[in-house]
Structure formats: C-alpha cells, structure tokens
Amino acid sequence: MKKFAVVAGLVLAAVFLLNAQEGGPAPGGRPGAPNPAAEAARAAAADRGHTLFKTNCSACHGEDATGGRGADLIRSSLVRHDKNGELIGPVITNGRVEKGMPSFQLTDAQIADVVAFLQSQLTLFDLHTRFGPYPNDIPAERLATGTVEAGKAYFDSHCSSCHSPTGDLAGIAKKYNPPDLEVRFLYPSGSPSTAIVTLPSGQKFEGTVLLNDDFYIAIQGKDGWYHSWPRSAVKAEITDPLAAHAELLQKYTDADMHNIFTYLETLK
Amino acid sequence: MKRFPTLVLFACSFAAHLHAQELDPTKLLKPPTDTWPTFNGDYTGRRYSTLTQINRENVGSITLAWAFQTHSRSLESMPLEVNGIMYISGGNEIWAVDARNGRQIWHFARPGAPLGGGNKGVAMWKDRLYMTTPDAQLLCIDAHAGKLLWQIQLDDPALKAFGGVAPLVIRDHVVVGTSGDTADLPGFLLSVDPMDGKVQWRWDAMPKKEDTVAWNSWPHDTDVVTRGGGMTWITGTYDPNLNLLYWGTGNLHPVENSEARVGANLYTCTIVALNPDTGKLVWYFQSSPHDTHDWDTVMTPILFDGTFKGKPRKMLAQANKNGLFFVLDRTNGKALISEAFVPANWVKGYDDRGQPIPDPDKEPKPNGVLVTGGVGTNWQAPSYDPDTGLFYVNSRETMGVFYLTMPGKSAEGWAGRDFFLGSKSMLKAIDVQTGKVRWTADTQGRGGQSGILTTAGHLVFTADMSQNLVALDAVTGKVLWHMYPGGAVGTGPMTYELDGRQYVVYLADSVAYTFALPSR
Numbered sequence: 001m002k003k004f005a006v007v008a009g010l011v012l013a014a015v016f017l018l019n020a021q022e023g024g025p026a027p028g029g030r031p032g033a034p035n036p037a038a039e040a041a042r043a044a045a046a047d048r049g050h051t052l053f054k055t056n057c058s059a060c061h062g063e064d065a066t067g068g069r070g071a072d073l074i075r076s077s078l079v080r081h082d083k084n085g086e087l088i089g090p091v092i093t094n095g096r097v098e099k100g101m102p103s104f105q106l107t108d109a110q111i112a113d114v115v116a117f118l119q120s121q122l123t124l125f126d127l128h129t130r131f132g133p134y135p136n137d138i139p140a141e142r143l144a145t146g147t148v149e150a151g152k153a154y155f156d157s158h159c160s161s162c163h164s165p166t167g168d169l170a171g172i173a174k175k176y177n178p179p180d181l182e183v184r185f186l187y188p189s190g191s192p193s194t195a196i197v198t199l200p201s202g203q204k205f206e207g208t209v210l211l212n213d214d215f216y217i218a219i220q221g222k223d224g225w226y227h228s229w230p231r232s233a234v235k236a237e238i239t240d241p242l243a244a245h246a247e248l249l250q251k252y253t254d255a256d257m258h259n260i261f262t263y264l265e266t267l268k
Numbered sequence: 269m270k271r272f273p274t275l276v277l278f279a280c281s282f283a284a285h286l287h288a289q290e291l292d293p294t295k296l297l298k299p300p301t302d303t304w305p306t307f308n309g310d311y312t313g314r315r316y317s318t319l320t321q322i323n324r325e326n327v328g329s330i331t332l333a334w335a336f337q338t339h340s341r342s343l344e345s346m347p348l349e350v351n352g353i354m355y356i357s358g359g360n361e362i363w364a365v366d367a368r369n370g371r372q373i374w375h376f377a378r379p380g381a382p383l384g385g386g387n388k389g390v391a392m393w394k395d396r397l398y399m400t401t402p403d404a405q406l407l408c409i410d411a412h413a414g415k416l417l418w419q420i421q422l423d424d425p426a427l428k429a430f431g432g433v434a435p436l437v438i439r440d441h442v443v444v445g446t447s448g449d450t451a452d453l454p455g456f457l458l459s460v461d462p463m464d465g466k467v468q469w470r471w472d473a474m475p476k477k478e479d480t481v482a483w484n485s486w487p488h489d490t491d492v493v494t495r496g497g498g499m500t501w502i503t504g505t506y507d508p509n510l511n512l513l514y515w516g517t518g519n520l521h522p523v524e525n526s527e528a529r530v531g532a533n534l535y536t537c538t539i540v541a542l543n544p545d546t547g548k549l550v551w552y553f554q555s556s557p558h559d560t561h562d563w564d565t566v567m568t569p570i571l572f573d574g575t576f577k578g579k580p581r582k583m584l585a586q587a588n589k590n591g592l593f594f595v596l597d598r599t600n601g602k603a604l605i606s607e608a609f610v611p612a613n614w615v616k617g618y619d620d621r622g623q624p625i626p627d628p629d630k631e632p633k634p635n636g637v638l639v640t641g642g643v644g645t646n647w648q649a650p651s652y653d654p655d656t657g658l659f660y661v662n663s664r665e666t667m668g669v670f671y672l673t674m675p676g677k678s679a680e681g682w683a684g685r686d687f688f689l690g691s692k693s694m695l696k697a698i699d700v701q702t703g704k705v706r707w708t709a710d711t712q713g714r715g716g717q718s719g720i721l722t723t724a725g726h727l728v729f730t731a732d733m734s735q736n737l738v739a740l741d742a743v744t745g746k747v748l749w750h751m752y753p754g755g756a757v758g759t760g761p762m763t764y765e766l767d768g769r770q771y772v773v774y775l776a777d778s779v780a781y782t783f784a785l786p787s788r
Contacts, residue, residue: 067678075680077495080452083426125681138671138685145635179671179685182636186669187689213734214747246690249667254629254637257669 151263400431445500473498524684612641719760
C-alpha cells in the first residue's frame with residue numbers, strides 16, 4: 001500500500017514535470033500541503049513588515065494601510081496583484097514624486113516583509129471585516145439613532161413582563177459591545193428548549209432538549225442522565241424560552257430596533 | 269494491498285476494450301436511469317429520475333447496499349455513475365469505485381497540492397474526467413487509470429480564487445467557472461477543448477465598454493467595474509434544442525456597500541443564457557439588481573417544458589438565495605412568475621421583465637437594518653418533478669440585520685457585517701404554475717442544507733436539519749423512510765440502476781452510502 005502511494009506519487013510528479021517542461025500550463029499551483037513552518041515564517045515576516053510599515057509608511061497610508069494623506073493600499077489593485085514585491089518594490093524605492101511620496105531605501109528582504117504585512121491586511125479585510133472586530137468595530141453612537149423615550153415605551157409594553165432594567169438587564173450595556181447587544185436583544189440565541197416528556201405509562205421526564213427531530217426526542221434529564229425515545233412513542237411538551245423573542249423579531253421595524261438599542265445603551 | 273497489482277494488470281490487459289466504459293454523450297440528453305453522467309444527472313438540472321423500482325410503496329424497506337469510506341474530509345460533491353463505475357471527488361482527489369459493490373478501482377490524489385473541501389463533482393467526456401481544484405486549476409484525468417493527462421490554471425489563487433465547481437460538458441466543450449469572494453476577482457466562464465485544454469471562449473461577468481447596457485449599469489467615477497464580482501460557483505444547465513447554456517453568477521465587491529457602485533451592476537447576481545459554441549450572451553435576467561446582501565444567483569436554473577396559462581412554454585425555474593422564486597420563458601429570459609417563497613422585505617416591486625426592484629431602505633445601514641429573504645436557500649440543488657409539477661427546495665426563513673461598516677465610494681472588501689437570527693428551515697414544494705407554496709414540511713426543522721432528488725417512484729429524497737436522510741411522498745410531503753448516517757450531507761442524493769437494481773446514493777461526511785431494496 002505504502003509502496004503504491006510512493007509509485008503513484010512519482011508517476012503523478014512526473015506528469016507534473018512533463019507539463020512544466022512542455023511549456024504547457026503552469027504546474028500544480030502553490031506547492032506544498034498546509035505547512036505550519038511556512039505559515040509561521042509568513043506570520044513572522046508580516047510582523048517585521050508591520051514594524052517597518054509603522055516606521056516608514058503609516059503616517060501617510062494609515063496604521064491599517066487604509067490610507068490617510070496617502071493612498072488606501074488595501075483598495076490598491078497594484079498591492080493586490082503583487083506577489084513578492086515586484087510591483088510594490090519599485091514604488092517604495094523610487095517613490096512617487098509627482099504624488100508627493102518620497103523614496104524609501106529598504107532592502108529587498110525588508111520590502112518582502114512589508115509585502116507580507118500588506119497581504120495579511122488584505123486577508124483581514126477580505127474575511128474579517130465581515131466577522132471580526134477589526135478594523136470596523138461598530139460604536140454605540142452609530143447604532144443609538146433612536147430616542148430613549150420611544151425605546152423605553154417599547155420596552156415597557158413588550159419586554160417588561162420578562163425583563164427588568166434594574167434586575168436581569170442592570171448594566172447590560174457594559175456587558176456587551178454595541179452590535180452584540182443589539183443582536184442579543186433581537187434574538188439571544190443559544191438558550192436551549194426544555195421539555196416535559198410523558199411516557200405511555202404516565203411517567204414524566206423533564207430536561208433540556210438535545211435532539212428533537214421527526215423521529216426521536218432526547219433530553220438531558222434533571223437526573224443528569226441522557227434519555228431518548230422514539231418521537232411517536234411519547235408526548236412531549238416543549239418550551240422554547242426564546243418564543244417571545246422569535247415572535248417579536250418578526251414585528252420589529254427598523255425604528256423599533258434603533259429606539260430599543262438607544263434605550264438599552266443607557267443601562268450602564 | 270494485494271488487489272492493486274491485479275487491478276493494474278486488469279487495466280493494462282483490457283485497455284483495448286475500455287472504450288466500452290466511455291460515456292455515451294446521448295445519456296446527457298435523457299433523464300438519468302442507468303447512468304448519472306453529470307453534476308445534475310442530465311442537462312435540465314431537474315434531478316429527476318424516471319426509475320420506479322424504489323417507490324412510495326416500498327421505500328420504507330430500502331437498506332444499505334454498500335458504503336465506501338474515502339477517509340477524507342467532509343465531501344460536498346455529487347458522484348457520477350457511468351457504466352458501473354462511480355466517480356467520487358473531493359478537494360484534490362477522485363475515487364473510482366465499483367458501483368455494484370463499493371470496491372475501490374483507483375484513487376487519484378495530487379501530490380503536494382493543498383487539500384481543501386468544496387469540490388462539487390467531476391464531469392466526464394468519453395474516457396476522461398474533468399475537475400476543478402482548490403488552487404483554481406482544471407485537471408483532465410484518464411478515467412480508466414486515474415492518471416492526470418493535463419491541467420490548466422483557471423484563475424489566480426493569490427487573489428483567493430479557487431475551484432470546486434463541477435464542469436459541464438457540452439459536445440466538445442468543457443465549460444467551467446471559478447469561485448471566490450474577494451475584490452479584484454472578476455467572474456467568468458471558460459470553455460476549453462476536452463482533448464488538450466485549449467481555451468475555446470471566455471465569457472466575462474464584468475462587462476466591457478462595447479456592451480453599453482451592462483457598462484452603463486456601473487458608475488465610472490470609480491474603478492469598481494474593472495475589479496471583481498460575478499463568480500460562477502455552481503454548474504449551470506443546457507437546452508440542446510435552443511442551444512443555450514444557462515448559468516448563474518455571484519455577488520460583487522464591495523459586498524454590502526451601495527454607494528461605491530450605483531447602478532444595477534450587470535452581470536452580477538444574474539442568470540445568463542449563452543451560446544455554448546461562442547460564449548456570446550443571448551439574454552440575461554438579473555435576479556438581484558444592485559445586490560448589497562451577498563445574494564449570489566448560483567442556484568440551479570432548472571429547465572422544463574409544459575403549458576403555462578394555456579400556452580406551451582419552454583421554462584426555466586430558480587429558487588434564489590434572495591428568497592424569490594422565478595419562472596422564466598427560457599427562450600427570452602422574461603419572467604412568467606416572480607414570487608417570494610419566504611418573506612422578503614427587500615423587494616419594492618418588479619420591473620417589466622419581472623426582475624425585482626430592491627428597496628434602498630433595506631440596503632445595509634451604519635445603524636443596522638432588518639432584512640428578510642436572505643439565504644432563502646443556498647447552492648444545494650433543488651429538484652423539479654414533472655409528475656407533480658412541483659419544484660422542491662430546502663428553504664430558510666431568516667431575519668438578517670445588516671450593518672454598513674464602510675460607507676463611501678472607496679469601500680473595500682465586505683464593507684459591512686450581517687447577522688442572521690432565528691432562522692427556520694423547511695422543505696417547500698412550489699407549484700410552478702402559480703409560484704405558490706403547495707405544501708411545507710416544517711415540523712422539527714426539516715429542510716436543511718441538503719440537495720434534493722425526485723423520482724418517478726413519487727419520492728423526494730433529501731436530508732433534514734438533524735442530518736437524517738429522508739424520503740418523502742412527493743405529493744403529500746409525508747416522511748416514508750429515514751436513516752441517520754452519522755454525519756452531515758454536504759450535497760444531495762443521486763440514483764442509478766445497475767443489474768436491474770436501483771440504488772440511491774448519499775455522501776455524508778466522508779462516506780458514500782448506497783441504498784437499495786433488499787437483494788433477493
């Protein structure tokens with residue numbers, strides 16, 4: 001088996017080489033399976049590049065390379081198409097005098113580090129602007145565009161039967177960053193349903209629902225044990241603690257959302 | 269271990285006869301029975317098989333015929349079955365498996381290439397297989413031995429382009445797209461020669477200046493039109509009589525910023541009809557004009573013929589990620605039906621071709637905006653059953669909150685953030701004559717992310733949110749069979765008949781499960 005793999009590997013490698021030698025299409029993409037050592041080297045290069053960037057570039061191009069007095073490098077097509085400094089390098093070493101950029105005397109290795117830093121920034125922008133806090137955390141004042149009065153009125157009429165600003169919600173605005181606070185009041189997912197399961201014998205089990213599909217119900221019982229039954233064999237009374245939130249979620253207007261957030265943001 | 273040399277001998281000594289294992293191209297033109305020769309089973313994308321051996325009377329007794337363990341990561345691909353051989357793909361690998369008994373025939377794995385999931389399947393032409401890879405290459409592989417014949421670079425992985433889409437073979441064209449969701453990544457379709465990979469034509473999702481209508485659907489005070497969008501993630505469909513290829517395109521960048529790209533932004537989030545011999549655009553239907561919510565239009569455009577309001581029509585139906593169901597006249601791209609199949613508050617109305625008009629109030633805002641309709645379904649294939657006239661789709665009702673984090677014309681990347689709250693998954697059966705949902709199977713979160721297969725046995729095969737494989741009555745939606753395979757279904761089921769026995773195949777996690785009626 002092992003031998004087979006080696007032989008097959010050689011055969012395939014030969015095919016790859018053949019393709020390359022024929023001047024045909026480029027062989028197998030970037031080499032190597034995910035390589036922790038290479039990743040670490042890249043990260044180290046990006047770190048060194050970050051330091052160089054702070055010293056030489058960030059005054060004009062911004063701390064995160066999104067520009068300032070100088071160009072936004074994240075939105076730069078040239079930066080994105082650079083592989084190893086072949087495009088960025090000449091700009092750094094020659095400057096762009098007509099645009100007010102002086103030349104910087106960096107070594108090839110230093111330029112490669114700056115490129116590594118910029119590439120890490122591109123990755124952050126492409127992926128993390130969607131998910132992470134960097135670099136566009138959403139400040140509370142941007143969300144708090146409603147009025148406290150309207151938010152409080154909505155809260156008093158729709159939320160106060162379960163929640164209290166001096167009880168469970170006391171200091172809530174301190175606990176969560178602004179978008180989390182908003183998303184959580186809209187729908188605080190993660191609270192499991194509970195069930196009371198009644199067997200044909202009349203025996204009852206109560207617990208947290210672990211599985212509830214067409215075929216089985218399973219709970220973590222109050223006795224600490226896992227229990228499951230065919231769905232058709234038992235009666236299950238299920239309580240979703242988020243039912244009221246789910247119902248309200250369908251009714252909120254954008255203005256309601258802004259007002260409620262503005263009010264909750266005062267609970268510090 | 270012992271088997272391998274034997275197989276090599278077998279492969280060598282019988283090489284002369286192996287043309288019998290080639291794919292007969294006429295198989296692509298009929299509903300799949302003994303062969304599942306392409307991603308969608310046939311060109312129509314219906315994923316409907318005329319096989320009836322497994323039917324609603326006996327499906328409860330189907331049992332495991334065999335399983336094949338790839339020892340890989342979770343698979344998202346659709347296997348092919350051609351002349352008794354199943355081809356299963358994932359990342360950078362293909363397994364050829366005996367479709368009778370699940371024994372491996374050969375295994376192709378690229379040495380040294382990075383692994384990655386997301387492969388949707390292979391295509392076949394004569395005795396060759398074609399697959400796209402995580403590093404955005406198209407490989408051509410000899411189907412009897414699993415040997416690489418050639419490869420071409422489709423797109424630039426340094427710009428975060430990747431492969432995965434199952435190519436589509438139309439006569440002597442291998443049509444292929446690429447995936448990715450970053451700036452500076454313009455989408456395209458490429459047609460290459462199946463023999464040597466030479467490019468025959470290329471269609472670009474980002475328009476050129478000569479294409480006035482599309483060009484003018486972009487602003488020209490920024491360079492946004494020269495940058496990226498309109499990726500071609502999922503295999504399209506083909507009408508051999510009209511000689512039209514139908515394919516959907518993805519979203520654009522900056523994703524959630526409207527201001528940087530005022531206009532409809534053709535041909536992103538669009539169903540395009542192309543001539544497969546030239547790559548020339550014949551018509552388009554933009555399902556999300558000026559998309560600001562990441563609503564790719566890559567869901568399968570399903571083709572079927574019939575009468576619509578008393579008139580014979582050639583139709584194309586799509587359940588879109590944006591929550592809308594469209595039935596188009598596929599000769600000209602005009603909508604016969606544009607109708608929400610889940611609540612969709614971002615739609616202000618429809619234009620005279622049935623394209624939605626987005627409500628600017630529901631574009632992402634700095635202080636957040638509540639949006640319904642989003643990710644109403646995803647790329648996992650739906651199915652159309654001509655016997656019931658129903659279009660089956662695994663749908664989700666969601667409430668999204670969308671924040672614009674990078675306003676202004678120079679925004680880059682995602683430019684916003686979105687959260688989907690309290691989603692409710694359900695399988696919906698939509699009447700293609702009205703666009704109305706005939707029935708919904710929404711108990712216990714049925715629906716999920718699996719694709720769907722329908723058969724003339726009056727069955728709908730899919731998987732639910734709890735990862736159960738299920739078969740439902742196509743008319744009523746009643747569950748008739750279920751099985752838990754111990755992992756998630758990444759794509760949908762397929763079926764084929766061999767030696768008079770019908771098999772239904774699911775890939776769950778890294779295992780292929782094949783079910784049939786008990787053997788006699």
